[in-house]
Amino acid sequence: MWVKICGITRHEDAVTARDLGADALGFVFTKSPRRMDRATVEPWIGGVGGVEKVAVFTEEGVAEILRTCEGLGIDTVQLHAAPSPEHERLARRFRIIYAMREYDPGLMPGFPCRILIDASRGAGVCAPWVERDIPYILAGGLNPDNVREAILAGRPAGVDVSSGVESAPGIKDPLKVERFIREAKT
Numbered sequence: 001m002w003v004k005i006c007g008i009t010r011h012e013d014a015v016t017a018r019d020l021g022a023d024a025l026g027f028v029f030t031k032s033p034r035r036m037d038r039a040t041v042e043p044w045i046g047g048v049g050g051v052e053k054v055a056v057f058t059e060e061g062v063a064e065i066l067r068t069c070e071g072l073g074i075d076t077v078q079l080h081a082a083p084s085p086e087h088e089r090l091a092r093r094f095r096i097i098y099a100m101r102e103y104d105p106g107l108m109p110g111f112p113c114r115i116l117i118d119a120s121r122g123a124g125v126c127a128p129w130v131e132r133d134i135p136y137i138l139a140g141g142l143n144p145d146n147v148r149e150a151i152l153a154g155r156p157a158g159v160d161v162s163s164g165v166e167s168a169p170g171i172k173d174p175l176k177v178e179r180f181i182r183e184a185k186t
Contacts, residue, residue, distance in 0.1 A: 001151060001184045002158030003138070004054060005177060007034035011044040016174050017051075021181045024052035026078065026162070029068050030060060034162065035168040038068055046073050054078050054097065062086045071093070078116065083109040101141070103132055116160060123158035129153035144179035151184060159184050 005017040006026030014025050025048070027041060028034045045053065054076040055069050065077060066089075077090050078097040088111055090096060096113040103117060118139035119128065126141030129150045135157035142150055143164030151159065163169070165176040 002137070003181050004052075004158065004160040005162075005165065006056065006139075006160055006174065007032070007055070007162035007166070007170060008172070009034055009036055009040075009073075010172075011048070013172040014045075014048045014051075015178075017172065017177050017181075018048060020174070020178045021185065022051060022177070023158075023169050024054050024076070026056050026160070027074075027082045027136050028056045029065075030056060030058040030080070032056075039073070042072060052076055052095075055094075056080070065090060066093070080118075083107055087111075097137065103134065103136065114157075117156075118160070126150075131155045142180075144176055144183055147180055148177075148183045148186075 002023045004024035004026055005022045008014045008025045008027055017025055027036050029036055052075045053073055055074045056078045057065050058080045074094060076095040076097055078099060080099040087109060089117055091111040097116050098113050099116040099118050101119050103115060114137060115134060116137040131154060137158040137160050138150060138154050139160035140157035142159055142161045147159055161180055165180050167170055167173040
């Protein structure tokens, strides 16, 4: 099971999540209590290797996304926005994760991407745990207590968590991170 720990705001949380077995780390560069800016993350993000680095955006334009990600070692751009032909420029440089409230084949772009289903759009509310005909990443309201049940019910290809493993917004609780990853991967 692919596991992403999102809303990383501190170097120590990034290293801990990676060392505990996270496959990806999410860095939010849009409106959020976990928003990061380039100047804050730039001094240390390059030193966190061995894990997929995902930059999360909403309605920012492609030029702004490219400026933000330049030189940070970002592997993937996650978009919480309607697909746009402009996004193909991003797909030439990064892997893409498209976030949807519910899967809609009509919103699929014309280039390869992964789909993330988050009914709450980052508000921590559970998405329906149902099987789908496509591989997808499940997000929204997950935590160490419910992730195993969510995986068994929804059969996602991956899971994404942020607030469900925090002691405060943007501050990851190492014990919750460890338990979440263990529950997701067993």
